[in-house]
Amino acid sequence: xxxxxxxxxxxxxxxxxxxxxxxxxxxxxxxxxxxxxxxxxxxxxxxxxxxxxxxxxxxxxxxxxxxxxxxxxxxxxxxxxxxxxxxxxxxxxxxxxxxxxxxxxxxxxxxxxxx
Amino acid sequence: xxxxxxxxxxxxxxxxxxxxxxxxxxxxxxxxxxxxxxxxxxxxxxxxxxxxxxxxxxxxxxxxxxxxxxxxxxxxxxxxxxxxxxxxxxxxxxxxxxxxxxxxxxxxxxxxxx
Numbered sequence: 189x190x191x192x193x194x195x196x197x198x199x200x201x202x203x204x205x206x207x208x209x210x211x212x213x214x215x216x217x218x219x220x221x222x223x224x225x226x227x228x229x230x231x232x233x234x235x236x237x238x239x240x241x242x243x244x245x246x247x248x249x250x251x252x253x254x255x256x257x258x259x260x261x262x263x264x265x266x267x268x269x270x271x272x273x274x275x276x277x278x279x280x281x282x283x284x285x286x287x288x289x290x291x292x293x294x295x296x297x298x299x300x301x302x303x
Numbered sequence: 304x305x306x307x308x309x310x311x312x313x314x315x316x317x318x319x320x321x322x323x324x325x326x327x328x329x330x331x332x333x334x335x336x337x338x339x340x341x342x343x344x345x346x347x348x349x350x351x352x353x354x355x356x357x358x359x360x361x362x363x364x365x366x367x368x369x370x371x372x373x374x375x376x377x378x379x380x381x382x383x384x385x386x387x388x389x390x391x392x393x394x395x396x397x398x399x400x401x402x403x404x405x406x407x408x409x410x411x412x413x414x415x416x417x
Binding site for chain 2: 192221223228229230231233236244246247279281290291292293294295296297
């Protein structure tokens, strides 16, 4: 079956512009995560959605970042008034939670460059 | 505080040699441990996971890892490295029954010499 997909794969934007990054999780996966991977760094947790529960937004670095998940499936991460420090690879992952056993499946990421 | 430490930023091994990548974690509850591999330009692929039971777990591509609770470690091993194993490896910890947040190490970049 299809894996997690993300679009666009690359995005170059000017400082101050808004960007939207899209994630299509694996069908049937109820959990969805966004991470940021800066050059030479590990993954930084941004936000987590689980079913119809309120998302865990504790990792969002500022109020310029927001995310939504429509219909429990597709998710969009929006960065307003982009800054150069927002340049990174943004990774999305989804997970099917079964009992206590789970794992994340990652998309290929969106490379964001803010000029 | 929850955290994952991968003390080796870069490792170079010769093809055919054995490999061990270190991972130490700090987690206040029963940990759920993972190793992922990331090839250039790719997303992360799960190599293996430890949830419970046998502390030596086998994964894909001939990798294995051993959970040592007393040392808070989950080191990744492979007896004979192939050139195609060159990639970046990430260790991660999540919570058993606490799915909302995973903590990733900063990664270890593996180079394989011919």
